[in-house]
Amino acid sequence: MDFWSLIGIWVAAFLTLSIYSVLYRDNPFYRFAEHLFVGVSVGYGIVLSIYQGFIPLAWKPFAAAITGESMSGFIKLIPICIGLLFFARLSPRHTWLIRYPIAILIGFGSGIAIPKVLRANIFEQTHGTIAPFAEIAAGTLSGWDIFEAVLIVVGVICTLTYFFFAVEHRGPVKWLSKVGIAFLMIGFGSAFGNTVMGRVALLIQRVDFLLNDWIGAILTIF
Amino acid sequence: MANIDRRIVFILVALAVIIPMLLSINLPVSVSEPTQKFYDYVEDLPAGSTIMIAFDYGPSSLAELNPMAKALLKQCFDRDIRVIGITLVVDAPTLASALIQEVAAEKGAVEGEDYVFLGFRPGAVQVILGMGTDIASVYDTDYNGTAIGEIPMMQNITNYDQIDLLVDFTSSDTVESWIVYANDEYNQKIAAGVTGVIIAQMFPYLQTGQLVGLLSGILGAAEYENLIGAPAKGMQWINVESFVHLLIVVLVVIGNISYFIHRTREE
Incomplete structure (x- = not known):
């Protein structure tokens, strides 16, 4: 293992232990590691955005146009200028100019997203919910599959009923919405359980690093 | 108490x-149905097929997603399936590039012939939609700066029509963007490997067939390693x-x- 890899492992181990030290109580090591993490994350993101976004997509084509290599780079001036209008926010007299890039972004985003999101998330999901009933009618589903198909429809109807506030939740509507709450709780429970699994995986990865990489590196010295 | x-x-x-x-x-470790579907889909692809892998995660999700990405890369290189790596996340390129190179070195895969990493481009929606028309219009070079026209494996790849499967490894909602803009618009087949935090909201897409397979966090990684017969960190x-x-x-x-x-x- 080379010298710089060893330094990297020791720094990573120190920062890992510093972050976990907050489990005992708040301390300067934790705060140092926390602030360093936030600072490095932002700095790293900005540098990567400049090198992988701004320079290849804006600066290089524009520079090529100025030097006469490729005149198409001048077209980049349009999005660059629109993008620069975001900085109008810094001047109180010119703040109104920020409306133009925001309007373009919202207009583009809505125009692109609304029909496709409706199709992918509403129509496809609705189709997926009722499609198994065609198979039930054709007699191609097993008993368990039929139970699943019915359960999904019951879950969807009951859960949507819970969020239907146009009528008072009394009588049958109340009971449908109560069943809907049960489905919601099962969904939240599943999401929470999976979240716990994810968080524990992060802990396991750091412990694996400390035991194998860090302590392993120490043992190789001796 | x-x-x-x-x-x-x-x-x-x-x-x-x-x-x-x-x-x-x-x-x-038993194998769940979503993982089995994922594995079967890749396994059924003929040698010479192309998979695009989107490494849409940063260091904070590395623990859950790196093992499954590694397992898929091993399977691809073992089966002579070509891999195009990209990312929609700004802090992912370094990690993704290192991971691909590590597995490629282990499996003897050649850069430019068996795999290529195109890196990051800003504007997720524009990137996804743009590649549906022409990948070169979005990525004119790979991560190392090599012109895309000079990369041997990219000679016959223009857009999603030549991509047999797109796999999104993600800890955020990028998989929904892939479904909405690549699957719905271009009928691109998509599979996903996601963190435990967002797995619950992915299952509806599996049920409708908008996802052909799904890996769930570290459990999905373990199941996939089990299927390819290469036990590792997962x-x-x-x-x-x-x-x-x-x-x-x-x-x-x-x-x-x-x-x-x-x-x-x-x-």
Whole structure:
């Protein structure tokens, strides 16, 4: 293992232990590691955005146009200028100019997203919910599959009923919405359980690093 | 029990992680249907097919997603499936590039012929839509700066029509963007490997067929390693994870019992 890899492992181990030290109580090591993490994350993101976004997509084509290599780079001036209008926010007299890039972004985003999101998330999901009933009618589903198909429809109807506030939740509507709450709780429970699994995986990865990489590196010295 | 010092719980969790890790305990791993579908789809692709892998995760999700990405890369290189790596996340390129190169070195895959990493481009929606028309219009060079026209494996690849499967490894909602803009618009087949936090909201897409397969966090990684017959970190960590889950279940049960005893005494 080379010298710089060893330094990297020791720094990573120190920062890992510093972050976990907050489990005992708040301390300067934790705060140092926390602030360093936030600072490095932002700095790293900005540098990567400049090198992988701004320079290849804006600066290089524009520079090529100025030097006469490729005149198409001048077209980049349009999005660059629109993008620069975001900085109008810094001047109180010119703040109104920020409306133009925001309007373009919202207009583009809505125009692109609304029909496709409706199709992918509403129509496809609705189709997926009722499609198994065609198979039930054709007699191609097993008993368990039929139970699943019915359960999904019951879950969807009951859960949507819970969020239907146009009528008072009394009588049958109340009971449908109560069943809907049960489905919601099962969904939240599943999401929470999976979240716990994810968080524990992060802990396991750091412990694996400390035991194998860090302590392993120490043992190789001796 | 209600006043137990929470640091005792932290110590118990730490022990539940450290002890099984030191003892290298192996528990059986069964394969779930979403993982099996994912594996079968890749396995059924003929040699010479192309998979595009979107490494849409940063260092904070590396623990859950790197093992499954590694397992898929091993399967692809073993089966002569070509890999195009990209990312929609700004802090992912370094990690993704290092991971591909590590597996490629292990499997003897050649850069430019068996795999290429195109890197990051800003504007997720524009990137996804743009590649549907012409990948070169979005990525004129790869991550190393090589012009895309000079990369041998990219000679016959223009857009999604030549991509047999797109796999999104993600810890965010990028998989929904891929479904909305690549699957719905260009009929691109998509599979996903996601963190445990967002797995619950992905299952509806699997049921409708908008996803052909789905890997769930470290469990999905372990299952996939089991399927390809190459046990690695995923299988090692899921064993440890099982002990922590057992501890959490015991703590939840004890906590509930003590709560009900406390409430009964108060009444």
